[in-house]
Amino acid sequence: MPSRASDIALTIVLLMVHAFLWAATVALLGLLVMGTDSCGYQRCGDPAWIGRAMWLGLGAGAAIFIADLVVAVSRLARLRVAFFVPVIGCAAQLALAIGAAAVESLAGPAS
Numbered sequence: 001m002p003s004r005a006s007d008i009a010l011t012i013v014l015l016m017v018h019a020f021l022w023a024a025t026v027a028l029l030g031l032l033v034m035g036t037d038s039c040g041y042q043r044c045g046d047p048a049w050i051g052r053a054m055w056l057g058l059g060a061g062a063a064i065f066i067a068d069l070v071v072a073v074s075r076l077a078r079l080r081v082a083f084f085v086p087v088i089g090c091a092a093q094l095a096l097a098i099g100a101a102a103v104e105s106l107a108g109p110a111s
Contacts, residue, residue: 011085014087018065039108045109046107053103060096061096072086
């Protein structure tokens with residue numbers, strides 16, 4: 001069982017890691033758009049998938065982060081252990097990034 005000070009410090013650090021993962025997800029989805037560069041020369045999927053993936057990455061990622069922040073602060077305010085909440089949030093963010101990248105890949109060249 002971590003001490004109170006270490007739980008607070010670890011929770012804050014993990015919340016910052018989660019914020020970084022959300023920003024990295026948005027950057028990754030922005031860079032993956034370049035995968036459709038060859039679509040002028042070959043058959044590709046529907047470009048609407050790019051917009052859907054970007055909204056998924058931005059909106060759902062922000063919702064996960066806000067929920068993570070609210071639950072962690074709530075647990076800290078009630079003097080409960082909270083460091084595991086951002087760990088779960090980071091795992092959810094990574095899963096979202098993988099899923100959104102898969103959705104965005106549907107707009108790329110058809111195999």
